Amino acid sequence: MNGVAAFVHRDRLHRIASSFNGRTRGSEPRYRGSNPWEATNFLSSSYRPHRILMSKSVLIVGAGAAGLACSADIAREGISVIVLEARDRVGGRILTEHVPGLPVALELGAEFIHGKAPQIFGQMKQAGQEIVESKGDDWCREEGGLCACDFFEKVEQLLAKMKGFASPDRSFSDFLKQLPRGEGDEAIRLRALEYVSGFNAADPARISVCSLLKDMERQEEIAGDHTFRLRHGYSGLVTWQQQECARKGVDLRLAHAVERIDYRSDRVVVSGTSEEGKFGREADAVIVTVPVSLLDSEDKPSITFDPVLPTAKLDAIRGTAFGPVMRVSLIFEQPFWKEMKGTDGRSLSNMRFLFSHDQSFPTWWTTQPLESPVLVAWCVGAAATANRGVASGLYLASYFLGGLVGSFVLGQVFVRFGWPTCGTRSRRGCTAGMS
Ligand SMILES: Cc1cc2nc3c(=O)[nH]c(=O)nc-3n(C[C@H](O)[C@H](O)[C@H](O)COP(=O)(O)OP(=O)(O)OC[C@H]3O[C@@H](n4cnc5c(N)ncnc54)[C@H](O)[C@@H]3O)c2cc1C
16 A cells, blocks of 8 residues: 655655755646645645655665655665666765865755755754855945845845735746836836846746745744754755665665556556666666656656556646756855955945846856865856857856866866756756856
8 A cells, every 4th residue: 555656745744845846946736836845745745744754665866965854764664775866976056076185065056955944954063064154255346346235124024015916826937027117116127036046046927925934934943044054064954865865774775766656556667777778677766856847647657657647636737837947156265355355345245145137147156164275166047048148158268367276176077067956867957056
């Protein structure tokens, strides 16, 4: 009586998964938003945790943070767990590089912990990993030059007005169109739009107001206005999770790409390709933790299900949008911005974020308060798909201007150009990373 229904654990595991997926929001089927939290709630609505707990054997597909967390928790109950991961490494969209001579960890994927997420804080405390709050000054690039940002409060006030526009639900763009215009609020509307598309990595025309409101509520619960990072890199979390799995006897199979899942009420057969050729595994239940964009049967899914997934699950998958993001990590010889001054004469020495209206890379950040010569450029959506040329130009400009540490780093950086963030075989719509 087990079967396939579980995508992620409804309670504990689910919260872990969603705390990672938390950057991309919005899941009303109508708007094809991008809120994995909502989608997984919906997906797992037919899932009963006791089904998994009654199993003797469980297969987990994907060894990202969600898959690993899930595996350790299930194995802790004495259940036999095998994890099948397509790549030759764990971590999925979490990937930290340690560049010789660089005083900070270089993230190629996830970097920030948004709020005091208990799942991450709890695990990292146990692992003895130091969590550092991201603190510093935020600067804005306006026409007149660099100035201190003064829009946060006003953007918050504007976002709070979404409460009056949640029923019926609508897209964020529609909300802005329908919101009565006040004098001089054009600049704030633009910042709000940039915030939603930049921070939430979402298309304002698709992300739903309800999902943004839920997101804001959850952020409040965990002090979401505070941002943190792991001093030695996000991979510290994954390494600890992997060690936990090993301690609990989880069997981790890397380079095992799952292609097909045949499920019946009492048995599951998972098959795919590994370096040794085709493989097949049987278990009482399977939990799939790959990005949902890889499961959409409308678009040749990476994994085929037999029988096809129930309509409700497919609707949820299709109602969950994943968008491209691009991050470019530039390593300079010196943090040159520390010598710069804003229009008010203040030094940029503590710069944390820099927001511009630039179409290519509107958001920039430093590793403040950790001292380093690293500057990250970030863009989302269509710009991220179109910006590969701009990004490589940025690298080269920095290099020839004597910015980058050397050709070693440049080489490393280009090795990572456009690394596939979803899995080994597909880059489809999966917050594409470039670092
Ligand atoms: C550039 C970038 C920056 C980000 N920044 C942040 C941030 O600052 N803060 C934040 O909270 N989040 C951030 N995110 C999002 C965060 O990285 C993800 O939400 C999180 O890592 C997702 O974890 P997961 O385990 O759910 O999925 P994944 O990490 O995607 O793991 C899924 C795993 O499944 C494997 N897989 C795929 N297909 C198959 C298959 N057919 N068979 C077997 N295995 C398969 C994949 O190889 C992968 O290892 C960022 C993402 C990117 C790309």
